[in-house]
Amino acid sequence: MPSPFSAAGSNPLPLSALNDFLFCPRRAGLKFIEGLRGENEHTVIGDLAHENVDFPGYEQRAGWTLLRALPLFSDKLGLSGKADLIEVHLDESQMANLKSEIRPVVREARPVEYKKGPKRRFDNDEVQLCAQALCLEEMFGITVPAGAIFYAQSERRAEVIFDEALRQLTLSAISNLKSLISNAAIPAAELKPQCEGCSLHEVCLPELARSASAWRAAETRLFTPVD
Ligand code: SF4
Numbered sequence: 001m002p003s004p005f006s007a008a009g010s011n012p013l014p015l016s017a018l019n020d021f022l023f024c025p026r027r028a029g030l031k032f033i034e035g036l037r038g039e040n041e042h043t044v045i046g047d048l049a050h051e052n053v054d055f056p057g058y059e060q061r062a063g064w065t066l067l068r069a070l071p072l073f074s075d076k077l078g079l080s081g082k083a084d085l086i087e088v089h090l091d092e093s094q095m096a097n098l099k100s101e102i103r104p105v106v107r108e109a110r111p112v113e114y115k116k117g118p119k120r121r122f123d124n125d126e127v128q129l130c131a132q133a134l135c136l137e138e139m140f141g142i143t144v145p146a147g148a149i150f151y152a153q154s155e156r157r158a159e160v161i162f163d164e165a166l167r168q169l170t171l172s173a174i175s176n177l178k179s180l181i182s183n184a185a186i187p188a189a190e191l192k193p194q195c196e197g198c199s200l201h202e203v204c205l206p207e208l209a210r211s212a213s214a215w216r217a218a219e220t221r222l223f224t225p226v227d
Contacts, residue, residue, distance in 0.1 A: 015081030015131050021177040022124035024194050029186030065090050072135040085112040106140040110147045117153040122194045125149050126160050130170040133162050
């Protein structure tokens with residue numbers, strides 16, 4: 001069955017797929033071509049960290065309006081998803097639009113992502129956040145220069161600047177992820193440091209790939225005639 005995200009499919013790619021893709025392209029392939037899902041301690045704790053931001057709603061704090069679980073999309077980039085939190089500056093006159101179907105006029109916005117613990121070596125949260133910013137720019141016709149990542153364990157908030165380098169990295173990840181999915185070509189397993197924390201480890205079995213390749217190398221050495 002073709003992936004619902006393939007070139008033939010009409011579904012936009014989830015924003016979270018970018019994080020998976022940069023963590024490991026095989027992981028993105030297994031999830032978004034094969035439809036596999038996996039849970040481990042990291043995913044469960046991550047879900048708990050999102051508990052308070054997964055319900056849509058808004059509040060006002062320090063002059064900002066905080067929009068929780070706002071749906072995001074980009075027709076241009078073929079992306080969709082949901083933001084943990086978007087902090088926006090609205091005109092007073094736009095407050096009524098938050099309760100209606102009318103999209104409010106947003107003057108300024110910054111996306112905020114919640115993460116379960118301290119920053120991990122292979123997470124690519126900045127790219128996922130930058131992709132959210134690209135969606136906001138298209139949705140509201142504004143420039144989004146910065147966002148933030150909130151680390152639940154340390155209760156630390158780190159600012160992320162959407163500079164040219166991060167924007168290019170994000171656009172290139174989107175383009176490479178789309179080719180991977182439209183070609184339905186899942187890369188081979190390869191044992192690497194990321195595998196240790198990967199929730200798909202048990203179905204991917206990268207150790208077997210390493211053993212098979214070691215066996216092939218040994219076989220070649222054993223059966224290659226010597227002069
Ligand atoms: S176990 Fe390793 S190779 Fe397999 S999907 Fe996860 S990170 Fe990628």
